[in-house]
Amino acid sequence: MTAASSLRSVDRFVPVYALAWAGGAIAYTPFLTLLLPERIADAVGAESAVDWLSALAFCGAIAASVANIAFGYLSDLTGTRRGWIAGGMVISCLLLALFPLVDGFWPLIGLIVLWQFGLNMMLAPLAALAGDVVPDQRKGTLGGFLAFAPALGAASGALVTWPGLAGAEIRPGIVAVLVAVCVAPVLFSKLPAPVDPDLLADPQTHSRPKPPARMVVARMWLARLSLQVAEAALFAFLYLWFRAVDPSLGASSTAIVFGVVLAISAPIALGVGRWADRHDRPLAPLSISAVVSAVGLGLMAAAQGTLPAIAAYGLFGVASSVFLALHSAQTLRILPRPARRGRDLGLFNLTNTTPSLIMPALALAMVPTFGFPGLFAILAGLAALAAVLVPRRTG
Known part of the structure; x- marks a missing residue:
């Protein structure tokens, strides 16, 4: 196979892969943000729902962290990805469909933990598969396509909760069907040739990463963690901040702003990713988007009035979405051990789960005393730190 035909094969595969990645977002976005809170609030009331959701989120984050590393590593050891992806898809979809039948706090804890294991059995090998082929x-283009996943996840939530479409007991099943439809094509598509077949076949050839690579990996990990803390805080407190700026802004208006920002960010990320590929500047967009994110958070801290607040959040939301999508793809470039790609990506996944544990303590320390401006000022500093941490070279 010539180099040109190999790249054409990759170009055909990347949209199929991105659809599967969007299936992962569809699996958890409507469930964790809409279906689970709605079910618990109806069952125990709004006040008790906060305690229940906090406990479920904590247990789910721990399970997701462990499962992502474990199943990524198992897919490394077995030398296959798609069998694990298929198994995880089936398990997670079945558990979603069973969700309406489960009652009580401890049964829900058990369901969430098992569901997280099934979900990450699918997601961890799926993440590593992109690095394999x-x-x-094409890493920048891949990152651009990955930016569509959050938007499709949010759109799926709007679809399954559309008034009159389906009752609450049917909605998790609809989500499961959407996930299967999105993920199935990657299981049957012809894969491009492996990027590094020799290294994958002989793990001992990469038993020790070179010292410069370790520093690059550490800086990429810390950069993502810094920006993810800000992203997690805005995900949790955006509605409350908008209400503080303008009490007339309700949940519907906040959801519309959130969805529009995600929709705008996806094509921008794709364009920026393709630019990075053409000019061989893989990490430059990360630094720039982190700086823009810091500026957006600074403007949010100073915003007075509805339109300035929405515009400032839009700037942050688009820039941070571009950063996170492109970072996910470029991380595949700097991992030092192709034969342990699944395990190492699981360690990178801690940057997605750890902020959920950091963010509540940070908000409680800042908001009661300094208000949201004080919190956003700290988050702007973290975003600026991410820009500094992004390496100038891939190592």
């Missing part, structure tokens, strides 16, 4: 020349 997408070469560096």
Whole structure:
């Protein structure tokens, strides 16, 4: 196979892969943000629902962290990804469909933990699969396509909760069907040639990463963690902040702003990712988008009035979405051990779960004393730190 035909094969595969990645977002976004809170609030009331959701989120984050590392590593050891992806898809979809039948706090804890294991059995090998077959020349394009996943996840939530479409007991089943439809094509598509077949076949050839690579990996990990803390805080407190700025802004208006920002960010990320590929500047967009995110958070801290607040959040939301999508793809470029790609990506996944544990303490320390401006000022500093931490070279 010539280099040109190999790249054409990759170009055909990347949209199929991105659809599967969107299936992962569809699996958890409507369930965790809409279906689970709605079910618990109806069952125990709004006040008790906060305690229940906090406990479920904590247990789910721990389970997701452990499962992502474990199943990524198992897919490394077995030398296959798609069998694990298929198994995880089936398990997580079945548990989603069973969700309406489960009652009580401890049964829900058990369901969430098992569901997180099934979900990450699917997601961890799926993340590693991209590193196996997408070469560096297409990493930026891959990151751009990945930016569509959050938007489709949010759209799926709007779809399944559309008034009159389906009752509450049917909605998790609809989500499960959507997930299967999105993920199934990647299980049957012809894969491009492996990027590094020799290294994958002989793990001992990469038993020790070079020292420079370790520093690059550490800086990429810390950069994502810094920005993810800000992203997690806005995900949790955006509605409350908008209400503080303008009490007339309700949940519907907040959801519309959130969805529009995600929709705008996806094509921008794709364009920026393709630019990075063409000019061989894989990490430059990360630094720039982190700086823009910091500026957006600074403007949010100073915002007075509805339109300035929405515009400032839009700037942050688009820039941070571009950063996170492109960072996910470029991380595949700098991992030092192809034979342990699944395990190492699981360690990177801690940057997605750890902020959920950090963010509540940070908000409680800042908001009661300094208000949201004080919190956003700290988050702006973290975003600026992410820009500094992003390496100038891939190592």
